[in-house]
Amino acid sequence: MSDVEIRRGLRNVYIDTTEASFVDGQVGKLLYRGYNIHDLAEKSTFEEVIYLLLYGDLPTRSQLGELDATLRAHRAVPDDVIQVLRLVKNSHPMDALRTGVSAMSAFDEEVEDNSEEATIRKGIRLTAQAPTIVAAHHRIRNGLEPVPPNSSLNHAGNFLYMLSGAEPDLETQKLMDVDFILHAEHSSNASAFGARVTASTLSDLHSAVVTGIGVLKGPWHGGAAEEVMKMASEIGQPENAEDYARNILDNGGRIMGFGHRVYKAEDPRARHLRERSQTLGETMGQPHWFQILRYLEEKTMVPYRSRGIFVNVDFFAGSIYHLLGIPSDLFIPIFALGRIPGWTLQCVEQYGDNILLRPLLDYQGPMDLEYVPIEQRG
Numbered sequence: 528m529s530d531v532e533i534r535r536g537l538r539n540v541y542i543d544t545t546e547a548s549f550v551d552g553q554v555g556k557l558l559y560r561g562y563n564i565h566d567l568a569e570k571s572t573f574e575e576v577i578y579l580l581l582y583g584d585l586p587t588r589s590q591l592g593e594l595d596a597t598l599r600a601h602r603a604v605p606d607d608v609i610q611v612l613r614l615v616k617n618s619h620p621m622d623a624l625r626t627g628v629s630a631m632s633a634f635d636e637e638v639e640d641n642s643e644e645a646t647i648r649k650g651i652r653l654t655a656q657a658p659t660i661v662a663a664h665h666r667i668r669n670g671l672e673p674v675p676p677n678s679s680l681n682h683a684g685n686f687l688y689m690l691s692g693a694e695p696d697l698e699t700q701k702l703m704d705v706d707f708i709l710h711a712e713h714s715s716n717a718s719a720f721g722a723r724v725t726a727s728t729l730s731d732l733h734s735a736v737v738t739g740i741g742v743l744k745g746p747w748h749g750g751a752a753e754e755v756m757k758m759a760s761e762i763g764q765p766e767n768a769e770d771y772a773r774n775i776l777d778n779g780g781r782i783m784g785f786g787h788r789v790y791k792a793e794d795p796r797a798r799h800l801r802e803r804s805q806t807l808g809e810t811m812g813q814p815h816w817f818q819i820l821r822y823l824e825e826k827t828m829v830p831y832r833s834r835g836i837f838v839n840v841d842f843f844a845g846s847i848y849h850l851l852g853i854p855s856d857l858f859i860p861i862f863a864l865g866r867i868p869g870w871t872l873q874c875v876e877q878y879g880d881n882i883l884l885r886p887l888l889d890y891q892g893p894m895d896l897e898y899v900p901i902e903q904r905g
């Protein structure tokens with residue numbers, strides 16, 4: 528046994544300082560650049576939050592107008608990238624997004640410039656282009672032609688428009704907008720950490736965002752919303768929820784959408800999605816999704832609260848997307864669309880005071896074995 532101290536999963540390890548977001552997991556508090564997530568979810572827009580994250584403070588009207596115009600101007604992606612998406616039309620949308628972002632690097636003249644200014648410009652362009660990639664791939668895989676961006680719509684509205692070809696109503700736009708706000712930044716979560724590791728080698732932002740997308744895809748991170756909705760569909764009706772969940776838990780499994788490495792109280796983002804899931808379900812005459820989820824939260828998982836296991840941001844998100852008619856394999860890419868500003872900011876911070884992120888592993892294998900030539904091996 529070696530005597531090195533191992534912090535498995537980097538649990539409770541601080542890797543650096545940040546001005547991006549503050550997370551207090553004990554009380555369930557989240558601030559972006561000092562502003563409470565509840566205020567931002569209720570009062571701001573995703574465009575405002577992008578500005579806040581990337582430039583450090585809330586924008587004036589003209590600063591917001593300028594950013595908004597830049598976002599709208601950069602939504603289109605080159606035809607060559609659309610061709611790449613046609614080639615990968617059968618892949619999971621998250622894989623297609625990862626491929627599309629990677630392909631976009633071939634068309635970004637600043638790809639190798641890791642200065643703060645260029646990184647922010649690239650982050651804004653990728654934030655604008657990524658919804659186009661997701662929507663185009665989705666339409667291509669359904670045998671439809673991509674819908675070009677509509678510059679009269681805001682970021683959230685345009686994404687929904689490019690998916691379906693129909694302009695969404697204002698309430699639906701707002702739902703997507705709030706969802707993007709809630710997902711925009713979350714300190715050194717696994718995908719942002721992955722992005723930082725890439726940036727720490729002085730690789731470029733596109734590579735870091737590709738890393739972030741790859742890390743986010745897993746069901747223990749952004750993939751949970753898709754798994755929650757799969758679970759809710761299998762449960763079918765609220766009265767089946769207890770038996771279904773008990774079967775998982777009694778066999779050592781996990782209920783997706785519960786638990787968090789940092790939050791040992793309720794994830795503050797969940798509140799906004801819970802309220803909207805309930806209202807939308809009732810408005811659309813489909814209250815059972817919310818009832819199923821609420822049963823799990825309020826009954827089955829109550830004993831887990833004493834262990835710090837509460838709902839996280841992913842628990843109610845899937846039910847909202849489902850009610851909006853969005854297929855479940857688009858849930859993770861939607862999370863990624865919201866998170867690109869956060870990844871960008873984490874990379875700006877990493878480049879700004881860089882140190883190679885390179886931890887150690889405690890070797891536990893055999894030592895100093897004698898090399899045996901292949902012809903002498905039994």
Ligand code: ACO
Nearest residue numbers: 746747748749751780781782783784785786787788839841
């Ligand atoms: N359901 C049941 N039990 C759980 C759950 C859950 N969702 N989450 C954690 N636990 C239990 C574990 O089984 C473990 O029990 P044990 O001590 O008896 O072995 C204990 O709680 C601690 O779990 P860890 O895996 O050590 O906690 P960690 O901080 O590493 O995990 C994680 C966090 C991966 C998010 C975990 O809670 C999980 O798998 N949740 C389900 C997936 C999910 O919802 N992910 C989204 C997270 S939010 C986000 O990424 C945006």
